[in-house]
Amino acid sequence: MLELISLSKTYRTGDAALSDVSLQVPKGQIVGLIGPSGAGKSTLIRCINRLVEPSTGKIELGGVDLVTLGRRDLRKQRRRIGMIFQEYALVERLTVMENVLSGRLGYVPFWRSYLRRFDASDIQRAYQLLDRVGLLDHADKRADALSGGQRQRVGIARALAQDPDLLLVDEPTASLDPKTSRQIMRLLTEICTERDLPAIVNIHDVPLARQFMQRIVGLRAGQIVFDDAPTALTEDALTRIYGAEDWDAMRKGDIDQAEAENDAIRQLAEVGA
Amino acid sequence: MTDTASLPADWSYRSRATRLAIWTGWLALVALFVWCWQVMTETTIWAFVGDAPRQAADIGGRMVPPEWGYLPELMLPLWDTLNIATLGTLGGVVMAVPVALLAARNTTPSVTILRPIALFIIVASRSINSLIWALLLVTIIGPGLLAGIIAIALRSIGFIGKLFYEAIEETDPKQIEAIQATGAGPAEVLTYGVVPQVMPALWGISVFRWDINIRESTILGLVGAGGIGLKLNASMAVLAWDQVTVILLLILGTVIVSEWISALIRRAII
Amino acid sequence: MSGTYPATWRRPPQIITDRRLRIGLQIGVLVYLVLAVGSLEVNWQRVSEGLERGQRFIMGFLQPDFTSRWRDISQGLVESLTMTLTSTVVGVLISVPIGIGAARNLVPRPVYLVCRSIVAVSRSLQEVIVAIFLVAMFGFGPFAGFLTLTFATIGFIAKLLADDIEEIDEAQAEAIRSTGATWLQLLNYAIQPQVMPRLIGLSLYRLDINFRESAVIGIVGAGGIGATLNTSIDRYEYDSAGAILLIIIAIVMVAEYGSSYLRKFLQ
Incomplete structure (x- = not known):
């Protein structure tokens, strides 16, 4: 379970991106995070794996406070948190397989990763994940040779290769066309259900959020202004958020x-x- | 339409003050030029200058016909020259990569201490021509190929280091962030996030520098650092201008071929 | 379930996919390196003797001696700086017409070919070699250096200027041409505004290069700080040599920062 306790983030410029955000995400729940641009959605997600350092507050994942961790321990905890990015953020010049295997980097020693000598079990799992996202035949292609939807599926496989306890998903469909967006969202929700994996999904597309999310959190100016089931997302609620x-x-x-x-x-x- | 008589009759792109400033700027440049010219030519012996056309004709006359029989003797020095350039470039790359990693803002471990040191190494290496490095090294470790190779390597650090650290700074931060998010350590972020992005740039820069180094290594022999320049120096010392012609043509040919190879490799990479 | 998937994976080769060619190339590179290193013939005894001198040079660099040869150094500096400025000014003045002549979109074909060959000759001859010849013709001293640098500047500026003119926005030139402007008016209204900032930038850049080169051509007798440096190294006066090198580095740094500042100011 993930728990945020009065999390705040103020950037060095003085902009308060998050103020006093508290949130609980139980196992297996998929939470959609909606809100206008600049509401702090991206900051919230990045605070959880500390790509952005939170200013105050607590983040507990399975009983461990992530905010106070030192570098080494932080890396250990980051392995438990899979992240999926808006523009895929694959390493373009590496092969699909290397991108998936890079999800194991936190587990293998440097020299093994440098020589691309991963454990047999890691490689089998990577193949299995590629099969799950439907890209088994593309393992040896370079990431920049794939289409947008395919790249995002590699991104999902990379995050799953970490064997995570939590998925952070940042605008997974922002660079995709509507049909591919739906396919990606369906894949994500299926995978989360299969593995009983909690996920926080930043999403700007309200209809898509309504269709796929189990719970929706509305963020406005760094504060939670809505937290309920998708069916409760009325026009009034939307007005409150947007x-x-x-x-x-x-x-x-x-x-x-x-x-x-x-x-x-x-x-x-x-x-x- | 407004009556034209009521509109101003002159028009000027710049205001009076800027025009004045620009003219003063130009005037200052001219004055500076004249003064520099006078200082520079103080010691010039104009008789020699007047004599130059005759000298040119004399040398030109002796340069043709080229002494082609000299060509086979030049092959070994040419091989040496190629080695100076290639091994020197290799050495330069090996030293430039860590310097560039220290100099790039996104990979340097310390912005306040190591980065300025790395930048100074780059500037120092760039400011001093390989011929000067060679001059120094010949007096230190003695004449020969080694001095030439080290000279080329030392000069290459700055060139490769500067272009490479700029390439590192231009990497896509998202790809690096994604690798960090998997829990990878700094060394792994470097090999998985940064290296794949900058490898083509490193190849391109190295080949580019190799091409320049071929050019520069042809003259290192003038100060005793080996290669075809030694032959050039020897031939000029005995005023064998017909041999000089052969050497210069050989240098020109080598430079053209190396430029062609370098362009070919760079196209293959991109 | 995972037993059905392969347990090994090797990164497929990216650039050269043909196995034989790749192995051939690797062997070729190895053989070359062995041969090249083999033909080095290093006199290690001489090198180890040199280490002590190397140490003295590094000491000289760390504790440079500006004073005892200051007269020579300052004279060399003055020669280098004056030679740099005059050769850049004259070089730029000559390279503007040649650069215009070497732009395919502005001049008839014969003019283009003549100007391009001037550029090619100037670029393919190395400064040091040009300097040797000019010293032989005009005698030792900064005047030969001035001529060398002017010659090199022409190739550099004219080529880049010509390439720049060839890449201008044709639509602007077209618009001016359609007003019935003459060739000179076309230059003034359509070409000049587009390439002027770049010309100024290139000239400043060349000023910087010319200073660096002026330190080199002195070694073959063309005056300037290079001649002073040559003398001090020949006399094993590493502390003076270190001082000269530091001055060169400092001036190059100042020139680099100064020219980037000036370029920003002028634009």
């Missing part, structure tokens, strides 16, 4: 736009005829 946007006007705008386009097409057709 501000007083006139949702009806926006929808109306969309209709206007569509009508204008239809009109233009009709006129063109008439000219052609």
